Amino acid sequence: MRSIYVNQVGFFPESYKKAVLNFKASEFEVCNDKGESVFKGNIRHFGTDEISGEDTFVADFSKMIQTGKFYVCAEGYKSTTFEISENVYDKLMKDICKCFYYLRCGDALTKEFAGEYYHKPCHMEMATVYGEENVKVDVKGGWHDAGDYGRYSTAGAVALAHLLFGVRFFNNLLKVKFNIPEVEVNGNVLPDILSECKVELDFLMKMQRDDGAVWHKVTTFCHAPFVMPEDDKSELFIFPVSSLATADVAAVFALAYTVYKDYDKEYAQLLLTHSLKAYDWLKANPEELLFCNAEGSNTGEYGEAEDISNRFFAACALYEALDEKNYFEDAIIQKERLEEYDKKQKLKGYQGDIFTCLGWGDVAGLGALCLLLKDESNILTDKIKKHFEDEADRLCANAKKNGFGLCMEKDDFIWGSNMELLKYLMVLTVADRIEKNDAYKNTIESGIDYLLGCNSMDTSYVTGNGEKAFKNPHLRPTAVDNIELPWPGLVSGGPNVGLQDERAKEVPKDSAPMKCYLDHIDCYSLNEITIYWNSPLVFVMAGLMK
Template identity: 65%
Template sequence: MNKIFVNQVGFLPNSEKRAVLNFNAAKFQVIDANGESVFKGETTHFGTDEISGEDTYIADFSPIKNQGMYKILAGDVSSASFFVGDNAFGKLMEDVCKCFYYLRCGHGLDKKYAGKYYHDPCHVSKATVYGEDVPAVDVCGGWHDAGDYGRYSTAGAVAVAHLLYAIRFFPKLLDVEFDIPKVSCEKGLLPDILAEVKVELDFLMKMQREDGSVWHKVTTFSHAPFIMPEDDKEELYLFSVSSLATADIAAVFALAHSVYAIFDKSYGDLLLEKALKAYEWLEANPKPLLFKNAEGSNTGEYPENEDYSNRFWAAAALYEVTGEKKYYEDALKQKPLIEAYDKGDAFKEYTGNIFTCFGWADVAGLGALSVILNDDGSELHAFVENALIEEAERLVENASENGFGLCMKKNNFIWGSNMELLKYLMVLTVANEIKPAEKFVNTITAGIDYLLGCNSMDVSYVTGHGEKAFKNPHLRPTFAGKLEAWPGLVSGGPNTGLQDERAQSLPKDTAPMKCYIDHVDCYSLNEITIYWNSPLVFVLAGLL
């Protein structure tokens, strides 16, 4: 079928604006809301690439800058409508931020703020410490992690980190309001984004034991069926401590201190106290304490093969907020990070992976953000900045190899490919702060375009945004409540692994960009998570 793929949400006036056609049309035009032709142009033939399988033609309409609604017309084929204007991403940002509110666990959602998505209190019972004969623990609160009702320390810490680093780099995020309950602080009221993040921080504090260590997760023993959260009455378990969770919490509490202390000194000081306590436990327990699910349990495991990236992040974050040199020295002790740092050019590809990864499975990139914010003139600071710039250059090169200008390769279409994209856009966003370049901005723009509809599925991967936004996330409360998904959720996206039964109905030779089905059963393609939304907040904050 002949189609015109375009960002279905919108474009900033001065941004590069491109649509992609999968058919041969020499000419195209831009039509405004009145049906008037306001721009005419010729397409450029790119050709076929391996990630989309499409023979692509590019329609560049960057000269369109006046505010308004438009669509692309080529022959008798029309695109979805889109907006051009300074506030093209305003409502999108509000909805992406508010998703965290809808995922709150504990005391329920208020109809005043949640509307038809409200629910009664859930998961308020104390949690049994699995395998230990100790009293049950109150760990009520926080955010449901994903389409399930589990709550996970490492995943939660990373989502919070994306949001707080966004504030550190782009303070205008503090001005975004998205209709959630207000929270008082010493300086008056917390900005909405800090009020929402505090919900998760308060929960993560409950996950810390008295000795400073942190439980890896709290879940029922097995995933709940597709029921409302308040109907999930199974026993909650706190599963074992890990050095992964403890290091991530040390890092994110230190980071949070740097933001919250400005608004509420006592809360900021409490966060730093908890961060230091977690770090003291890490010092007393230098060997990795990794995590594996209890036998028979099928809730999220969030395993990692090492903890040096986590310890690096913790040391870098504490060095940034305390200035104490011992943390800088500890950061350099984390192997193979120090090996990469010492050997420089020989480890270009390797360091790009280590110092520019912003996901839950490898968090050294988050430590790199603390190093960059510190700007202490150290060799490590210069090295990390260079690693980010080099990775951004690689991503720009990737974008030149396909018709969509997408900075991904075939092997990046894995479970959560949209997060892979958003992590790359974070790299480009930070690189553009370090060394502003039009090529970085254009690659970010193309990535946002892809996410919002300029892809070979012709789908916006954010609910409620775009004429053809996906509608059926793997998400228990909306399915059980027989409701359309609330707006602003990011889908996991195309995944060549096809790990669920319905996904396996796709032909095995399907092009990577087309390995997607919008169906609630497709947990390997269409689940949502807090840490798929949070990097989008970071990237959009860079565009404010």
């Protein structure tokens, strides 16, 4: 089928702008919403690439700065409508931030703010510490993690880190208002993003034992059926402590301390106290304590192969927060361990840079961001800057290999491929902050274009944003709430060559990586959502809108 793919939300007037065609044409036009031609240009033939499998043609209209609503047309075919304006991404930004509010657990949602997506209080009971049946703990609150109702310490800490780094790097995030309940401190109202982050921070404090260690997760023993959250009545279990969760929480509490001390010194000090308790536990327990699900339990495991990157993140975060030499020395020790680990990974064929990893599974990049915020020259930070610049250059080189200007390779189209993209866009955003580079900026914009519809599925992977935005996330409440559309701002996992669920097997096996996608509720391997797929998009958009 002949198609013209374009960012379905739109562009800033001065940004790089393109449409991608999958058919041959020599010229294109951009027309306004009245059907009037306002720009004409020639089309460049790119060729066929392995990630889209399409013979692609590129229509560049970057020189067009007129504002309004438009579409691209060629040979009688039209793209979806998009907007060009200075505030083109305002709605998107509000939507992706407010998603966290809709995912709140407990009794936090109100009809005033949730509207038709309100649900009754959920998961209000005390949770049983698994293996200690007589121990009950109050862990109400926080965010539901994904399509299920679990709450996971490492995942929550990483999502928080993305958001809080967004605040530290880009002050404009503090100005985004997305209609959630106000939190007042000492007569002043917290910025919305900090009010929302506080929900998860408060929950993670409840997940910490008195000795400083952090429980890995709280879930029912098995995933709930597709019911509303308040109808999930199975017993809640708190699953064992891990060094992964303890380190990530130590790190994010230290990071949060650097933000909240300017708004609420008492709360910031509480966060720091919890961070130090967690770090002390890590120092007293140097052997890794990883996590595996209990036999028969099928809720999210969030297992990791090592805890070195987590300990590195914690040391870097406390060094940045407190400027104490011992944390820097700890970071150096963990850096050396990471380099040895990375060598082994390279022998297995891993192509990325461990010091720019920004996901839940490898968090060394989050530690690196702490060092970059420190903004000082030392043997560690100078090397970190080089890591980010080298990885950004690799990503820009990838972007030249396909007509979409996408910085991904075929091996990146895994479960949660859109997060792989967003982590890369975070790297490019940080690299562009270290050293301004038009290639970095254009590659970031092409990545956002892809996410918002300039892809061979002709789909915007953010609900409610774009004429052809996906509508059927693998997400329990939106599947059963009898509301036609899900709330806006949810990021889909995206194309995945693994096709690991039964419904996904309807995708032809010989499909190009970019086409391994179905917008279907059953497709948990393609179309689930999660907090740490939304959070990097918040960071990237904050950088793009600065």
